[in-house]
Amino acid sequence: MVIGGGHNGLVAACYLAKSGMSVLVLERLDVLGGATQCTSPFAGIPAEVSSYASMMGLFPDRIADDLGLDLQSRPPRISSFTPAVRHNLATGLLVERHEAEPTQAAFRELTGSDAEYNAWRSFQAEVGDLAKQVSASLMEPLAPASEMRERVDQETWEMLVERPLREAIESRFTDDTVRGLVAGDAFLHGMVDLDSPAAGRNYLYHALGTANGEWRVPLGGMGALTAALERSAWRFNVETVTHAFVTKVEADGRSARVTWQSDGEECFVDCDWVLGNVSPWVLKIMLGTQPGPRPEGSNVKVNMLVERLPKLRSDVSPARAFAGTMNIAAGYEELRQSYAAARAGQLPGVVPGQWTCTTLTDPSTLGQLAIDGMHLLSFLSMCTPARLFVEDVSGVRDEVVCRALDAINAHLDEPVESLIVRDADGAPCLEAFAPQDLEAALALPGGHVNHNELSWPWMPDNAPLETPAQRWGVQTHIDNVMVCGAGAQRGGAVSGIGGHNAAMAVLDSR
Numbered sequence: 001m002v003i004g005g006g007h008n009g010l011v012a013a014c015y016l017a018k019s020g021m022s023v024l025v026l027e028r029l030d031v032l033g034g035a036t037q038c039t040s041p042f043a044g045i046p047a048e049v050s051s052y053a054s055m056m057g058l059f060p061d062r063i064a065d066d067l068g069l070d071l072q073s074r075p076p077r078i079s080s081f082t083p084a085v086r087h088n089l090a091t092g093l094l095v096e097r098h099e100a101e102p103t104q105a106a107f108r109e110l111t112g113s114d115a116e117y118n119a120w121r122s123f124q125a126e127v128g129d130l131a132k133q134v135s136a137s138l139m140e141p142l143a144p145a146s147e148m149r150e151r152v153d154q155e156t157w158e159m160l161v162e163r164p165l166r167e168a169i170e171s172r173f174t175d176d177t178v179r180g181l182v183a184g185d186a187f188l189h190g191m192v193d194l195d196s197p198a199a200g201r202n203y204l205y206h207a208l209g210t211a212n213g214e215w216r217v218p219l220g221g222m223g224a225l226t227a228a229l230e231r232s233a234w235r236f237n238v239e240t241v242t243h244a245f246v247t248k249v250e251a252d253g254r255s256a257r258v259t260w261q262s263d264g265e266e267c268f269v270d271c272d273w274v275l276g277n278v279s280p281w282v283l284k285i286m287l288g289t290q291p292g293p294r295p296e297g298s299n300v301k302v303n304m305l306v307e308r309l310p311k312l313r314s315d316v317s318p319a320r321a322f323a324g325t326m327n328i329a330a331g332y333e334e335l336r337q338s339y340a341a342a343r344a345g346q347l348p349g350v351v352p353g354q355w356t357c358t359t360l361t362d363p364s365t366l367g368q369l370a371i372d373g374m375h376l377l378s379f380l381s382m383c384t385p386a387r388l389f390v391e392d393v394s395g396v397r398d399e400v401v402c403r404a405l406d407a408i409n410a411h412l413d414e415p416v417e418s419l420i421v422r423d424a425d426g427a428p429c430l431e432a433f434a435p436q437d438l439e440a441a442l443a444l445p446g447g448h449v450n451h452n453e454l455s456w457p458w459m460p461d462n463a464p465l466e467t468p469a470q471r472w473g474v475q476t477h478i479d480n481v482m483v484c485g486a487g488a489q490r491g492g493a494v495s496g497i498g499g500h501n502a503a504m505a506v507l508d509s510r
């Protein structure tokens with residue numbers, strides 16, 4: 001039984017069914033996909049929107065090949081653009097996907113010499129080498145930390161794993177925008193103190209995508225990934241039931257009973273194995289055990305349809321500036337202040353985050369609207385933890401949207417809200433999800449986009465590695481119940497790896 005029909009649940013189900021097992025997937029919503037689905041949120045406007053996840057962070061080709069997925073994806077041609085103001089002039093740092101002379105020139109123009117670019121190149125190369133080694137291990141049983149350390153450069157390991165990320169940032173870079181580029185990729189994955197090891201871990205996680213084939217846009221949107229998985233599931237005879245809200249799992253290590261509600265009726269099925277695609281925190285509640293501290297998400301997601309891309313104050317073309325991730329309010333000092341404000345229980349005055357326009361890479365989700373020049377702009381905030389919304393979810397969510405728009409407008413020639421398309425009812429085509437909205441929509445506790453905090457993709461040396469589930473990083477306290485989602489060790493992002501690893505643990509246990 002697989003509880004949850006997110007992409008990881010479907011990946012696990014396909015692997016198990018392909019190996020001859022009989023698999024039933026239970027999904028509480030009336031559609032599969034979880035955070036990897038497309039919706040049509042704007043009344044009367046035929047736009048398919050990847051409402052939650054927009055880019056595939058890691059998804060390895062091996063999973064697509066093993067499962068025969070009929071899916072195409074494409075990396076954006078630009079890695080990132082960070083607008084900045086220097087000497088009262090609008091400028092910015094554009095980093096190409098394949099860094100070449102224009103990237104070097106952008107660093108030189110912003111920072112006044114080649115020193116920062118050289119520092120950036122060597123930092124990227126060192127972290128990239130480590131990420132490559134780690135990437136190669138993600139679909140294998142966990143390596144102990146000491147073994148992983150042996151495989152990589154000792155100094156890089158020490159810098160990223162053992163020392164605070166702040167030290168690396170401050171010792172290797174002097175420019176605030178360049179420092180912010182590194183810090184931002186750590187903050188995106190959670191509220192992390194740059195002095196804690198969590199910051200290096202989050203940064204490494206972000207870099208894994210690049211080593212494993214870059215962050216990619218699935219052609220046809222996230223719904224295309226889910227549809228491809230559904231087709232494979234059908235081919236392998238996976239049974240899926242939607243509208244099935246699982247309430248209880250009883251298991252003794254050899255057999256299990258899963259109980260769910262469907263249209264007010266209680267149903268149950270007995271089985272050998274249970275894989276929880278839900279967050280580990282929710283799975284514990286289903287098992288009737290103390291779930292421990294509730295996870296807390298810190299991202300707000302905003303999607304809006306614009307009649308065309310806004311012009312920038314700098315001379316960078318919108319098609320280049322928005323193609324990758326556009327980092328806003330993400331200078332190093334700004335990020336540190338935002339983090340401090342959020343820690344102190346306040347909304348950051350200027351909300352930092354990453355904007356992206358996936359329709360520059362794949363216009364197909366907009367159909368004729370794209371031919372008319374429209375684009376979908378998406379924003380994922382940083383340093384906006386769920387606790388800030390508790391008193392007034394919609395009020396604080398609206399305030400985050402306002403502050404995010406103000407922050408990007410500071411770098412635009414025209415306010416972006418003047419370009420938002422109106423739907424059939426005259427309302428702006430804009431949707432926004434606070435952590436509480438994500439919890440309501442997707443059952444993510446605390447609205448945590450990765451089900452819980454990320455963990456290092458290896459094992460502490462003294463951790464027990466006795467059972468297949470422990471070796472694959474998918475264990476619960478009961479042998480025949482495992483985690484098969486983003487909350488598994490190495491499960492975060494759109495990767496399928498949590499699902500693959502849980503399936504391998506079941507197959508190794510038989």
Ligand SMILES: Cc1cc2nc3c(=O)[nH]c(=O)nc-3n(C[C@H](O)[C@H](O)[C@H](O)COP(=O)(O)OP(=O)(O)OC[C@H]3O[C@@H](n4cnc5c(N)ncnc54)[C@H](O)[C@@H]3O)c2cc1C
Pocket residue numbers: 003004005006007008009026027028029032033034035036051052053054055056057058244245246247277278282301380433438441442443444448449450451484485486487491492493494495498
């Ligand atoms: C707003 C947002 C933006 C993101 N952006 C990106 C991005 O751009 N790139 C990236 O790589 N990652 C991104 N992520 C993270 C990524 O989407 C997730 O880590 C990943 O999709 C998780 O997949 P999953 O299959 O493990 O779980 P989910 O997609 O969360 O699926 C779990 C499924 O379980 C179901 N379920 C829950 N409770 C029950 C129950 N009681 N009974 C039955 N079913 C249940 C849910 O309805 C859901 O369908 C984003 C996430 C969010 C929320």
